[in-house]
Amino acid sequence: MTDPVLVEVTRGGMVESRHRGAVAVCDADGKLVLAIGEIEMPVFPRSAVKAIQALPLVESGAADALGFDDRELALACASHSGEPEHAELARGMLGKVSLDNAALECGAHWPSDQDAMVTLARDGRNPLALHNNCSGKHAGFICTCCHAQVDPRGYIRPDHWLQENVRVAMEEVTGAPHGEANRGTDGCSIPTYAVPLSRLAHGFARMATGRGLGVERAKAARRLLAACMAHPFYTSGSGRMDTRLMQAAPGRIFVKTGAEGVYCAALPELGLGIALKCDDGAGRAAEVAVATVLAKLLSGDAALAERLRQLASPTLSNWNGIEVGSLRPSDVLM
Amino acid sequence: MTDPVLVEVTRGGMVESRHRGAVAVCDADGKLVLAIGEIEMPVFPRSAVKAIQALPLVESGAADALGFDDRELALACASHSGEPEHAELARGMLGKVSLDNAALECGAHWPSDQDAMVTLARDGRNPLALHNNCSGKHAGFICTCCHAQVDPRGYIRPDHWLQENVRVAMEEVTGAPHGEANRGTDGCSIPTYAVPLSRLAHGFARMATGRGLGVERAKAARRLLAACMAHPFYTSGSGRMDTRLMQAAPGRIFVKTGAEGVYCAALPELGLGIALKCDDGAGRAAEVAVATVLAKLLSGDAALAERLRQLASPTLSNWNGIEVGSLRPSDVLM
Numbered sequence: 001m002t003d004p005v006l007v008e009v010t011r012g013g014m015v016e017s018r019h020r021g022a023v024a025v026c027d028a029d030g031k032l033v034l035a036i037g038e039i040e041m042p043v044f045p046r047s048a049v050k051a052i053q054a055l056p057l058v059e060s061g062a063a064d065a066l067g068f069d070d071r072e073l074a075l076a077c078a079s080h081s082g083e084p085e086h087a088e089l090a091r092g093m094l095g096k097v098s099l100d101n102a103a104l105e106c107g108a109h110w111p112s113d114q115d116a117m118v119t120l121a122r123d124g125r126n127p128l129a130l131h132n133n134c135s136g137k138h139a140g141f142i143c144t145c146c147h148a149q150v151d152p153r154g155y156i157r158p159d160h161w162l163q164e165n166v167r168v169a170m171e172e173v174t175g176a177p178h179g180e181a182n183r184g185t186d187g188c189s190i191p192t193y194a195v196p197l198s199r200l201a202h203g204f205a206r207m208a209t210g211r212g213l214g215v216e217r218a219k220a221a222r223r224l225l226a227a228c229m230a231h232p233f234y235t236s237g238s239g240r241m242d243t244r245l246m247q248a249a250p251g252r253i254f255v256k257t258g259a260e261g262v263y264c265a266a267l268p269e270l271g272l273g274i275a276l277k278c279d280d281g282a283g284r285a286a287e288v289a290v291a292t293v294l295a296k297l298l299s300g301d302a303a304l305a306e307r308l309r310q311l312a313s314p315t316l317s318n319w320n321g322i323e324v325g326s327l328r329p330s331d332v333l334m
Numbered sequence: 335m336t337d338p339v340l341v342e343v344t345r346g347g348m349v350e351s352r353h354r355g356a357v358a359v360c361d362a363d364g365k366l367v368l369a370i371g372e373i374e375m376p377v378f379p380r381s382a383v384k385a386i387q388a389l390p391l392v393e394s395g396a397a398d399a400l401g402f403d404d405r406e407l408a409l410a411c412a413s414h415s416g417e418p419e420h421a422e423l424a425r426g427m428l429g430k431v432s433l434d435n436a437a438l439e440c441g442a443h444w445p446s447d448q449d450a451m452v453t454l455a456r457d458g459r460n461p462l463a464l465h466n467n468c469s470g471k472h473a474g475f476i477c478t479c480c481h482a483q484v485d486p487r488g489y490i491r492p493d494h495w496l497q498e499n500v501r502v503a504m505e506e507v508t509g510a511p512h513g514e515a516n517r518g519t520d521g522c523s524i525p526t527y528a529v530p531l532s533r534l535a536h537g538f539a540r541m542a543t544g545r546g547l548g549v550e551r552a553k554a555a556r557r558l559l560a561a562c563m564a565h566p567f568y569t570s571g572s573g574r575m576d577t578r579l580m581q582a583a584p585g586r587i588f589v590k591t592g593a594e595g596v597y598c599a600a601l602p603e604l605g606l607g608i609a610l611k612c613d614d615g616a617g618r619a620a621e622v623a624v625a626t627v628l629a630k631l632l633s634g635d636a637a638l639a640e641r642l643r644q645l646a647s648p649t650l651s652n653w654n655g656i657e658v659g660s661l662r663p664s665d666v667l668m
Contacts, residue, residue, distance in 0.1 A: 012518025017615035107653025184346025319441025
């Protein structure tokens with residue numbers, strides 16, 4: 001089966017490039033509400049499942065014991081842009097267990113936010129692991145270990161106590177097996193497990209509704225999604241699609257991007273979970289696709305749907321600021 | 335017709351993402367030697383045709399009158415990384431017609447080379463149009479105008495004398511119509527015209543052999559390709575695929591990347607031209623595809639073919655330098 005074209009890139013009135021992909025929308029009972037393309041083939045969700053990976057931080061009591069507020073929970077679920085506020089908040093999380101940048105095992109990279117990168121360079125500084133887009137998640141992992149009096153060193157390894165806890169949470173929420181056979185290593189060195197989009201969509205419907213998760217997990221899941229929706233900047237960064245989508249309807253839309261063209265999302269008011277992947281791994285197309293699917297599902301709110309459709313049709317400008325083309329959803333998504 | 339998968343991205347032993355596309359290889363008579371996917375659909379070649387766009391610079395006598403050497407001709411065909419040597423050489427080209435950065439109409443952007451960007455920021459400087467990856471091409475355009483005593487201002491406009499000359503050269507070399515109907519605007523603000531891959535491949539076979547171009551144009555074409563092959567760094571930049579491919583067989587392989595997953599290439603010894611595009615616009619996949627096609631066509635030189643196959647299978651490492659996956663050509667390309 002060949003996935004359909006989800007997103008087209010235009011230039012001068014012609015289609016220049018095309019992105020194929022698959023989309024699953026599920027309710028909390030696992031019933032498919034929308035299915036486009038090959039949704040039963042396992043895909044690596046990458047960073048799109050960080051909110052599920054953060055469940056042990058809350059369920060263990062670590063977050064409360066350390067006095068984490070919603071901003072810190074949002075950062076624990078984040079792929080942030082490495083802006084000063086992100087790095088400082090991650091530093092503060094580690095400080096609460098008397099650790100610092102050196103405890104992070106995610107590696108360092110320049111901030112994805114260009115202004116943040118230029119500022120860092122202008123100051124004569126080099127990027128730290130704190131600037132890694134995953135530093136909040138890793139800080140959360142380390143805090144979970146410290147609260148449980150487990151040595152955090154090596155927390156990125158699949159056989160570490162922490163990753164075992166994360167793996168079990170992932171397995172229980174998605175209902176899909178997570179083992180050596182479907183394991184890869186993520187950009188920040190933790191394991192990532194390939195799971196069908198249908199299972200990821202079901203998992204996020206459960207996260208949004210609590211259905212089938214048990215009382216404590218349901219509470220933790222809702223708290224994490226609420227934290228991200230309350231502080232989109234801390235799960236993403238300035239001007240980014242995740243930030244803009246969640247700001248478009250505060251408390252009503254949860255979205256999280258993952259590398260290689262993945263999005264997971266949830267609509268608590270409809271009890272739905274969404275998971276999609278562009279076959280070619282293109283983030284630009286995944287953004288258009290998720291915004292379009294959200295507009296479709298939220299069509300009952302005409303003003304919001306219109307705002308989401310606008311976000312789904314960004315214009316492309318060149319270095320002189322001249323509009324040269326656009327991204328647009330294909331008919332399959334409408 | 336759905337283009338086949340040309341390149342796969344693996345992670346943990348599984349295929350994570352897939353890139354589809356089309357490839358045309360032609361001889362100078364226009365005979366197809368290899369055809370994969372939809373090669374008669376017009377695609378914007380973007381920067382992959384800069385060597386053709388530089389023909390007027392040489393044919394008009396401007397290059398000789400201004401004393402341009404091969405490095406300057408290579409830069410006139412370049413999508414460079416904005417490294418100091420690139421910006422300085424473009425500045426020197428403009429200096430020969432008593433103009434400077436202010437004459438460039440390409441817009442400014444930070445160098446794509448991370449070290450060059452960080453150095454610029456550390457020095458407290460902002461990027462100039464000279465750092466734009468197209469500054470060499472634009473400097474060549476401006477010099478062509480000045481030599482012909484044509485006012486260069488507005489040289490990026492489709493109706494400017496310079497762009498008319500470029501358009502005619504493109505039309506004659508590729509044999510494909512270039513008009514308003516198939517015109518878009520490129521990242522650097524000049525027109526780009528959508529042309530089938532088969533025509534682009536034929537055009538580059540002509541550029542490499544001179545066949546069907548007339549004496550003066552044939553000489554100019556060979557001189558431009560030779561200049562790029564002699565100075566790959568000046569058509570590309572440190573560590574980049576174009577540089578590495580041309581360095582792998584000095585004087586035998588010409589390649590030029592274009593935005594949105596395009597490559598044009600030529601093999602003078604075989605009299606062949608190559609043009610390919612990844613449907614989704616992914617540069618990483620276009621790199622793998624062009625290296626694989628070159629290896630296939632040059633299989634008579636076992637050591638070179640092996641080197642090219644290595645370049646076609648880059649490993650993917652994460653922020654800790656751990657190998658997490660790879661890019662690889664699909665069976666269709668082998």
